[in-house]
Amino acid sequence: MSRLRIITIMIMFVLPACAGNAYAAAERLILPLETRPGVTVKVLLQTPDVPSKGTILLFPGGSGARHFGGSGSGISLGNNFLVRSSGLFVQKGYATAIIDAPSDHADGMSDAFRASPEHAQDIRKIMDALATRSAGPFYLAGTSRGTLSAAYLASVLPQGQVAALVLTATLGSVGSLPLDAVSVPVLLVHHIQDDCRASSPADAAALTGRFVKSSQAVFVEAAGGSSGSDGGRGKRRTGGAGGPCSALTHHGFLGMEDKVVTVITEWLSGKPAPKRISD
Template identity: 35%
Template structure:
């Protein structure tokens, strides 16, 4: 009986160790001579993978030890463990090795090179966890996710897209509703805070975005309310970044992502 209890305890410890496996840093070759660094948080039995695309200039400057020079507070970056807790492998993507200085991803998010980097990331994620792969962007990261989904087709396409705090207006580059969204042939989830005060992300423009998603197999809007609103209206700890609502918002996102597999 004592030996049996020891065996059970050892098994429990092995499961705990698996659950607490530390995040890993991966340098992925994407284009000739170019690599892309990623921080990967893997639950014991992933049900899907989410490739997390931060906003702003996107230059996280991820160190080999898993820390960030910039962007640690970004909604998706700070919520990475919440995704893993829901059974989703969370892949936080840095700028590629040829964009590690200012302006980082500014002016780069809607380019063939950026799409090629994300194509390689999707392929790597599929081969690694062998589960569906979703692109998830927030703020300017939605321009990356939406653009990639319009140009990557067939086996290269993600299995779905999530747009949080979407860029709905922009005087510097195409906002998401101005993209050819009819080319997206995978499910799209839109998550937006009703009180988002960022001038690029007015909730009143959400109907325009949703009307452009009629060619997708399914689309859905999750509207967030409440929480905390601190600092710049376009920054990570304002309503724009779902401050104080992280667990609830990530939970709803995970439920929708995993719903087809149930």
């Protein structure tokens, strides 16, 4: 196993108070980890101020690159659904690890790389490093193009390394992956008004039948929230600022972040997921 180089930037921050069992303080750590010879992956680890219920690896959409940044004055988060909602998972008692693109794909990960042995090797090394810093079990969660990473990794990582798979705003192209090799429980959450051409609700719902080895594959439809500035005006596009595939639209569960995170965390804790959530 190659040496893991860990550089830590530690910042204490206070999360806003919320109803229920909320954990008000946490650590944020940026960990540049060496995963292959000469290749590093930055991971933003956020942990609650109590023993965590587990660690959720978060795979953002888009290029997968630069969804967070750090400086001497703090750490900034991007608009991607899982990234901007990461603090909500911490409030529910889970640690989160936001995965950046590797240094040899600094401008972003292609779909082919997201389903490659190199990507799997990176994540195995990251999980080995996180195991010394954050409590298991480990879960994989992806949104939009990040669902390609999460679903592929769940199909190839060694049995017992991952406890569950969560897919949100799932791309239809996830159906090209070996989903019949996924043996962990699977939760899919999708907005019924997601107008992104690459992630139709019908295609996402149909994927539940592909997880034949999983003990359960549950589909939850979301309704409500906000379409954003122009994401609901009728054009079906594959991306672009302000388009229906962007983060601050139904595709990114705008206005429903807390409800979606609550469904995910309650399901991870063993509670049954509802068929539908709304605001």
